[in-house]
Amino acid sequence: MAQSKSKLAVQKFGNFLSSMVMPNIAAFIAWGLITALFIPSGFIPNEELNKLVSPMVSFLLPILIGYTGGKLMHEHRGGVVGAIATMGVVVGADIPMFLGAMIMGPLGGYLIKKFDQAIEGKVKTGFEMLVNNFSAGILGGILSILSFLIVGPAVAIFTGWLENGVEWLVAMKLLPLTSILIEPGKILFLNNAINHGILSPIGTEQAHEAGKSILFLLEANPGPGLGVLLAFSIFGKGTAKRTAPGAAIIQFLGGIHEIYFPYILMRPILFLAVILGGMSGVFTMLLLGGGLFAPSSPGSILAIAAVTPHDAGTYLANFAGVFVAAAVSFIVAMFVLKTGKQPDEDIDDAANKMQEMKGKKSSVTGMFTQSQGFPQNVSKIVFACDAGMGSSAMGASLLRKKVKEAGLHVNVTNTAISNLTTDAEIVITQDELTPRAKNKVPSAYHISVDNFLSSPEYDKLISQLHGHVTEKDHEELAAANVQNTSDDTLLLENNIFLNMEFADKEEAIRFAGRALVNGGYVAESYVEAMIERDKITSTYMGNDVAIPHGTEEAKKAVLKSGFTVLQVPNGVDFNGEKVRLIFGIAGKDGTHLEILSGIAVTCSDMENIEKMVQATSAKEIKNILDEN
Structure with missing residues (x-):
């Protein structure tokens, strides 16, 4: 058990380090391109454009990594x-500080997060x-001074030790042994930490002195x-054989090494193939004098050719190293596949295993399967929108009702996308918000809807949930789905406006907001x-209904929960959709959720919509809403 936890911790750590580098690969490519073109x-x-090379590797790349690391934290x-x-x-420091950035970026993000938590509500x-500006500036300044005086020199000393170790390995002809760590490390998603955190800084120094470094190719x-x-x-066999040729092209020409990881995971003994292949390739390049003058990002044959010094001997050495590595790994893998007893290769299962190792959905999986696998033992479904108090609350109310009617015991909640947590197993969002939600909780199963009030996805989800629900305490989960608040002041008759006409949606939203004020x-x-919120994502809900409300940041402007209802018989345009009922919403501390739930249930039935649109009094509309 302890060994399993240790392995999981290493995998998560590797994934975190990788997440700092991967969003900035374009910057590495830009630097590599400028280096390949304009250095002597x-x-x-x-000579002039060559001046870009050093500042980019010394300043731009580390700061981008540091920013990304801090952003991952807070x-x-x-x-x-x-x-x-x-x-x-x-x-x-006098060397590229990729490793230092991987330390200070997350540390800065973590400390400011803890500070914000300590002063929350005070x-x-x-x-x-x-307070926000001064706290970030003061903390950042202190950390910058400490990193200048302590962390930078310490990392430089550590990097010097590593460099001496590499030089010793080269002198002793032992550098090929690094493949024993590097190749499995790639599968465990430590590749970017190894490559950009250790090899690239040392390789950059070597390339500056000798014109090239083999470390860029390890x-x-x-x-x-x-x-x-x-x-x-x-x-x-099976899908593995059918998909492998396309994967080979993507990996070799596109440099997406991640695509071959599932194939290794299907037959763990194939770790031996990539290790021996890597060792053979390094040995060949050492023997023939291979190396690059800049990192190859991504690791494709085209990128390697672009940053190979312009002499025939080095081109020969590098290409020979790639060819020998491929040949050796092919021979070992061929032996494994021909002599193995496993009857078939299930690439989908292997890709899912890789997802679990990474702790998130993998883009590689999507290349092999039509969609991400539906989670087992579902206990929590979360509707998410920008502010977490309007459209998501209505959608959650509808699904909660359907879940209850289906006899299922699954907790259905709603929140703002920024507040999504990793325990969300299924996340439902509007189409345009789904990418943000996936970025926030990539491990969840995501569903996109374009109509929160009448989506076929709800019924499809209910059918999928049968047989996939948890065996947890049903009474506890059922209680979590009950709204216990009630306040008759949330919707007053004098906040219901009949027979309204508006030139456009902004005029309508302003009227609803003014009524709340x-x-x-x-x-x-x-x-x-409210205007800003609708610009971010349309507040049109479907079924001729819109629910304009404020942004997440505007919650502090809410004095108490309340609603206003605008009846617009002739309709007003909301991004190409005709809206005849507008519910202006202000929610504080969740006290608005009960009536919002009633609105959602009522408006999911077009017959109720027609009744409210044709109503001749505010009391009539309120009664229709109260009945649900």
Whole structure:
């Protein structure tokens, strides 16, 4: 058990480090391209443009990594503090500080997150911006000074030790043994930590002194993965054999090494194939004098060719290293596949296993399956929208009703996308919000809808849930689905307006917001937040209904929960959709959810919509809503 937990921790750590580098690969490619073109030994040497090379590798790349690491910990605010903290290690060292950025970026994000949690709810109204800006600036400044004085020099010393170790391995002809760590490390998603955190800084120093470094090729060599995929193409079975040729092309020409990981995981003994292939490739390049003058990002044969020094001997050495690595891994993989006793290769299962190792959905899986697998033992479904108090609450209410009618015991809740947590097994969002939700909780099963009030996805989900629900305490989960609040002041008859006409949706939203202000439900600033919210994502819900409400940040402008209803018989355009009923919403502390649930249930039936549109009094509309 302890060993399993340790392995999982390593995998999560590797995935986190990888997540700092992967969003910034484009910057590495840009730097590699400029380096390949304009350095003195480049394709088109240019003294002026060559001035871009050093600042990009010394400043741009580490700061981007630091910002991304901080953002992973605490959104944009964490990213800013992480970038400030990273600046200290960048200036405090003479080598590219990728490793230092991987330390200071997340540390800055983590500390500002803890600070924000400590002062949450304690800052007086009106002082939030002042406290936010000064706290981030002061903390970032302190971390930058500490990283300049302590972390930067410490990382430089550590990197020096590593460099001496690499030089010793080269002198002793033992560098090929690094494949024993590097090749399995790639499968465990430590590849970017190894490549960009250790090999790239040392390789950059070597390339500066000698014009090239073999270290850039230790992880980037596409040969080992290519050999395994070619073996599956010829000797594999089932879907593995059918998909391997396409995967080989993507891996070799596109440099997406991740695509061959599932094939290794199907037959763990194939780790031996990539390790021996990697060792053979490194040995060949050492023997012939191979190397690159900049990192190869991504690790494709085309990128390797672009950053190979322009002499025939080095081209021969590098290509020979790739070819030998592919040949050796092919021979070993062929032997494994021909002599193995497993009857078939299930690439889908292997891809799912890779997802579990990473702790998130993998883009590779989508290349083999039509959709992500439906989760087992579902206990929590979350509707998410921008603010978490309008459209998501209505959608959750409808699904909660359907879940109850189906006799299922699954907790259905709603929240803002920014507040999504990793325990959400199924996440439902509007189409345009799904990418944000996937980025926030990539491990969840995501469902997109375009109509929160009448979506066929709900019935499809109910049918999928049968046989996939948890055996947890049913009474506890059922109780979690019950709304216990009730307040007759949430919807008053004088906040229901009949026979309205509006030139456009902005005019309608402003009217609804003004009614909330006049009713004492919200502060003046909430009206503009309602306009902003609809610009982010349309508040049209389907069934001729819109529910304009404020943004997540505008919750502090809500004085108490309340609603206003606008009847627009002739309709008003909401991004091409005709809206005849508008519910302006202000929600505070969840006290609005009960009536919002009633609105959702009522408006899911078009017969009720027609009754409210044709109603001749506010009392009639209120009665229709109260009946549900």
